[in-house]
Amino acid sequence: MTDLVRVLPHFPVGLYANLILVLERHGLTTSDLLTLDPADIGKRTHLPLLDVKRFCSAVLAALHADLGISPPRPGPRSHRSGADPVPRSGSGAGAGAERVQTNNQSGPFTNALRNTPASLASQWQTISTLDESLDRALGGGIPAGYITEITGESGAGKTQFLLTLLLAVQLPPPHGLGRPALYISTEAPLSTRRLAQMLNANPLFRSMDRASRPSLDQIISTATPDLESQDHILTFQVPVEVERRNIGLVILDSVAANYRAEFERSASGGQAANMGARRADLVRLGMHLRELAQKYNLAVVVSNQVADRFGGGGIIGRSFKTPASSASSRPHPSVSNLATGRGSLGNRATQNSPLATRSKPLPPVALTAEEEEERFLASLMRPPPPPPFPGDEDSIRPQPPALLLDHQQQWFTGWGDDRYADYGLKTPSLGVVWSTQISARIALLKRPSYGPKKYVTSGKGNDDDDDEYADRSARGMPTLRNWRRWMKVVFSSHAPASGPGTEDAVEFEMYMGGIRAITGKDDEKETKGGET
Amino acid sequence: MDYHARHGYDESSFDLPSTHRLPTISAAEALEELDGSDKLQPIPTRLAALDDVLGALPGCAGGTVDADLNDLGNPGAGGGGGGIQKGEVTEIWGPPGVGKTSFGLQLAASCLQDYGGVVWVDGFHRLPVERLQSTVGPAQDGLDERFIHYTCPSLAHFIALLCRPTAGCIPSGTSLIVVDALSALLSHAFPKSLDTREDADSKGGKKGPPKSATRLQVLQYIVGGLQKLAATRNVAIVILTQCATKMQADRGSTLIPAINASIWEQGISTRLVLFHDWVEDGENYGPRHLRFVGVQKLHGKASDASMGDVCAFEIRPSGLVSVEYDRTQTCAALFSTPAPKRKLVDTDFEIPDSDDDEDYGWQIDDEDLPPNPSQWQGSEDLLLAPQQSDDEAQDDNEVEDPVAEEPEVHKGGESGDEL
Numbered sequence: 001m002t003d004l005v006r007v008l009p010h011f012p013v014g015l016y017a018n019l020i021l022v023l024e025r026h027g028l029t030t031s032d033l034l035t036l037d038p039a040d041i042g043k044r045t046h047l048p049l050l051d052v053k054r055f056c057s058a059v060l061a062a063l064h065a066d067l068g069i070s071p072p073r074p075g076p077r078s079h080r081s082g083a084d085p086v087p088r089s090g091s092g093a094g095a096g097a098e099r100v101q102t103n104n105q106s107g108p109f110t111n112a113l114r115n116t117p118a119s120l121a122s123q124w125q126t127i128s129t130l131d132e133s134l135d136r137a138l139g140g141g142i143p144a145g146y147i148t149e150i151t152g153e154s155g156a157g158k159t160q161f162l163l164t165l166l167l168a169v170q171l172p173p174p175h176g177l178g179r180p181a182l183y184i185s186t187e188a189p190l191s192t193r194r195l196a197q198m199l200n201a202n203p204l205f206r207s208m209d210r211a212s213r214p215s216l217d218q219i220i221s222t223a224t225p226d227l228e229s230q231d232h233i234l235t236f237q238v239p240v241e242v243e244r245r246n247i248g249l250v251i252l253d254s255v256a257a258n259y260r261a262e263f264e265r266s267a268s269g270g271q272a273a274n275m276g277a278r279r280a281d282l283v284r285l286g287m288h289l290r291e292l293a294q295k296y297n298l299a300v301v302v303s304n305q306v307a308d309r310f311g312g313g314g315i316i317g318r319s320f321k322t323p324a325s326s327a328s329s330r331p332h333p334s335v336s337n338l339a340t341g342r343g344s345l346g347n348r349a350t351q352n353s354p355l356a357t358r359s360k361p362l363p364p365v366a367l368t369a370e371e372e373e374e375r376f377l378a379s380l381m382r383p384p385p386p387p388p389f390p391g392d393e394d395s396i397r398p399q400p401p402a403l404l405l406d407h408q409q410q411w412f413t414g415w416g417d418d419r420y421a422d423y424g425l426k427t428p429s430l431g432v433v434w435s436t437q438i439s440a441r442i443a444l445l446k447r448p449s450y451g452p453k454k455y456v457t458s459g460k461g462n463d464d465d466d467d468e469y470a471d472r473s474a475r476g477m478p479t480l481r482n483w484r485r486w487m488k489v490v491f492s493s494h495a496p497a498s499g500p501g502t503e504d505a506v507e508f509e510m511y512m513g514g515i516r517a518i519t520g521k522d523d524e525k526e527t528k529g530g531e532t
Numbered sequence: 533m534d535y536h537a538r539h540g541y542d543e544s545s546f547d548l549p550s551t552h553r554l555p556t557i558s559a560a561e562a563l564e565e566l567d568g569s570d571k572l573q574p575i576p577t578r579l580a581a582l583d584d585v586l587g588a589l590p591g592c593a594g595g596t597v598d599a600d601l602n603d604l605g606n607p608g609a610g611g612g613g614g615g616i617q618k619g620e621v622t623e624i625w626g627p628p629g630v631g632k633t634s635f636g637l638q639l640a641a642s643c644l645q646d647y648g649g650v651v652w653v654d655g656f657h658r659l660p661v662e663r664l665q666s667t668v669g670p671a672q673d674g675l676d677e678r679f680i681h682y683t684c685p686s687l688a689h690f691i692a693l694l695c696r697p698t699a700g701c702i703p704s705g706t707s708l709i710v711v712d713a714l715s716a717l718l719s720h721a722f723p724k725s726l727d728t729r730e731d732a733d734s735k736g737g738k739k740g741p742p743k744s745a746t747r748l749q750v751l752q753y754i755v756g757g758l759q760k761l762a763a764t765r766n767v768a769i770v771i772l773t774q775c776a777t778k779m780q781a782d783r784g785s786t787l788i789p790a791i792n793a794s795i796w797e798q799g800i801s802t803r804l805v806l807f808h809d810w811v812e813d814g815e816n817y818g819p820r821h822l823r824f825v826g827v828q829k830l831h832g833k834a835s836d837a838s839m840g841d842v843c844a845f846e847i848r849p850s851g852l853v854s855v856e857y858d859r860t861q862t863c864a865a866l867f868s869t870p871a872p873k874r875k876l877v878d879t880d881f882e883i884p885d886s887d888d889d890e891d892y893g894w895q896i897d898d899e900d901l902p903p904n905p906s907q908w909q910g911s912e913d914l915l916l917a918p919q920q921s922d923d924e925a926q927d928d929n930e931v932e933d934p935v936a937e938e939p940e941v942h943k944g945g946e947s948g949d950e951l
Contacts, residue, residue, distance in 0.1 A: 491629025
């Protein structure tokens with residue numbers, strides 16, 4: 001059983017060794033064991049029926065025990081009304097045998113699968129960002145047990161944000177978790193200099209005495225330059241480290257970097273298969289991170305890059321009435337749902353049918369991942385390959401225009417929900433697949449602020465007239481003075497989302513001691529500190 | 533339980549101990565049940581317009597009450613007695629962050645208020661408990677007994693919990709089971725891969741049925757198990773599903789529910805979709821962002837159009853509140869980017885022959901014009917009648933000003949296409 005070990009780590013495999021060997025050869029998963037009739041399994045595998053039945057019921061009983069449910073026998077134990085969470089326990093030998101509940105897993109790592117609100121509340125912990133307004137916007141901080149994504153352009157302050165968290169997690173609750181942190185970087189190594197700067201300059205750290213201050217010793221870092229090493233490290237080495245040191249925060253800086261590098265390099269021919277493999281990879285990664293987060297009650301924070309979103313021209317001039325309005329007599333909303341120049345492929349599909357892409361080479365435009373994949377899938381239509389899941393395609397009727405990806409993604413990507421802004425739109429990498437793996441997305445927005453040019457350098461070496469003219473006209477011309485940054489909660493399971501654009505987003509700045517929110521209008525503040 | 537009391541626990545017996553038959557009751561009992569009890573009372577969603585649409589099954593107590601639209605978000609007062617039906621499986625899907633979990637919380641709070649029990653099954657991320665507490669509000673007594681939360685780390689756990697439940701899984705008195713993100717478990721267990729050649733397993737030995745068939749079979753089992761559970765225990769099962777994307781031929785990428793299989797859709801009796809959209813707001817002069825609930829399938833009957841009635845709501849810390857908006861307004865989008873220019877090959881324009889530039893494309897043989905009378909020296913009075921062939925006019929026009937004139941000629945065609 002390929003996944004029995006993963007699903008039920010404490011199942012006594014030794015008792016059923018011969019069965020499991022045969023079942024594995026036939027590629028049966030644990031779900032198959034539960035959903036198929038024992039007679040069917042016996043027919044396929046030619047195993048004795050009684051053994052199969054016993055094995056299946058043993059697996060089922062083990063799963064129930066895992067979930068914290070009392071066995072079906074009328075026994076003295078009843079764990080139903082639980083103010084105390086039932087600890088995750090190992091399983092007995094079978095339903096027929098005497099039930100032995102042993103507590104195999106002990107220590108701080110057990111997390112019950114069955115809970116009541118009281119026990120859930122006791123497990124809720126957050127890591128503060130060391131700033132009140134930011135914490136308030138985040139609903140207390142970054143929560144433990146969830147995957148949070150921080151996305152933004154380069155230079156927006158993602159890495160600074162993460163460095164702050166690395167130090168904050170070491171503080172005792174309520175600011176942090178009092179546990180060490182793990183930093184996995186895919187691009188640049190951990191900037192220890194900046195961390196030391198922050199330690200020295202942050203007022204909160206300064207107010208603590210040396211012994212209880214966070215230290216760099218509690219931060220473990222590693223670099224994963226490519227996808228293979230990233231997979232290996234995350235799957236095998238990170239759980240070991242987490243368990244050994246009771247790590248409270250795992251940061252994966254730039255989850256997108258390795259995926260983009262790996263999957264974009266291949267030739268266009270195999271790209272459809274690549275996209276499918278990438279999607280499966282992302283799902284697996286999301287599942288693995290979430291297992292880590294929940295099993296050890298730690299916070300997983302990933303940072304993501306963005307790609308430009310091009311306004312290729314929307315489906316201008318059409319107003320889509322929702323189909324119900326034509327069908328029924330009641331006045332229905334006629335909302336015109338347009339991919340108003342936001343979607344990069346909103347109109348492209350109408351211009352060139354997907355089949356036409358075969359004849360023309362694709363322009364090098366940053367397509368979103370799904371569109372890339374679908375486009376290549378469509379281009380493989382002749383000769384048509386068997387669809388991955390036959391019989392499914394018919395069941396989907398055409399969806400209403402409101403559900404176009406380009407239209408809906410304005411709200412869950414973090415860019416585009418301000419109706420009047422149509423420039424500088426970005427889309428976080430890795431598409432909808434990754435967006436469904438995270439539980440919260442925080443976008444760091446960056447906007448330039450212009451001001452009159454105060455100083456004009458006069459070229460000493462040149463005595464051209466042009467130069468003088470340029471000087472004269474350059475004085476007072478707007479020039480880039482500063483970058484303003486906002487932190488915006490795009491969506492989150494535990495905090496209210498920020499309003500459109502930068503309305504409710506918290507403006508922050510970076511300074512020597514980390515990041516802090518700007519309260520009130522302060523245009524004169526200069527940003528100090530390192531920027532990545 | 534009767535079965536085991538009678539037959540004991542015999543491991544080697546192949547009889548099915550689970551009641552896969554619904555318990556039989558006499559018709560008189562059934563009628564009595566329908567009339568008087570509130571067992572079949574639907575769980576109100578507290579969004580007045582949505583409750584109206586969802587309606588109540590005929591014959592149910594508290595069927596048609598005029599909805600008081602002024603009581604927006606007022607629990608218990610709004611709604612025409614409609615809501616999520618018990619004994620049925622409902623699916624709610626939408627893009628990330630649109631409010632599926634909030635919707636589930638609202639239903640749970642509404643159910644807890646009527647002293648029903650709630651079981652919340654998390655397939656992916658855990659429910660943040662403070663949101664539950666803020667939605668339920670002050671009526672928190674006995675919350676721990678009536679709200680049970682399960683986390684399912686894998687699909688096998690989920691199947692064991694809900695499709696092969698024991699007596700202890702779902703405590704009696706439960707009225708609502710919410711499953712959050714079943715699609716995540718499914719997509720992990722059955723990764724969709726475009727490469728169907730992976731079935732040729734290199735492990736050797738016999739290959740089972742392909743992954744796709746296994747997936748369909750498991751889906752069928754799950755949906756059957758959920759239906760059975762809903763019917764026998766008289767609970768409402770609500771499944772919150774994530775979205776996936778699919779390319780539609782003429783429109784580009786669109787969102788679809790992550791679990792798309794006809795077997796699954798047959799088992800779901802009601803399907804709601806949550807999405808965002810703009811709405812023209814008269815008072816603020818500008819489009820306003822609202823979230824919408826669309827009804828795609830109701831009580832087993834798919835709506836004729838791809839989306840039925842639509843209601844708007846907003847998310848507040850205390851839950852969802854219904855929002856009234858002007859349904860007759862169309863949201864005029866703002867076009868700041870012009871329509872993309874068509875490529876020249878895509879148009880119907882005739883590209884002038886650029887070979888002989890000096891001649892400006894004058895056609896040497898002019899068969900269309902009538903032969904000039906003898907000693908003709910040309911005259912401006914000769915106006916070409918409009919009934920004459922358009923080609924001719926086009927030829928002349930195109931020669932002089934190929935860009936400016938053409939759009940006028942083709943404008944009728946364009947706007948015709950647009951509509």
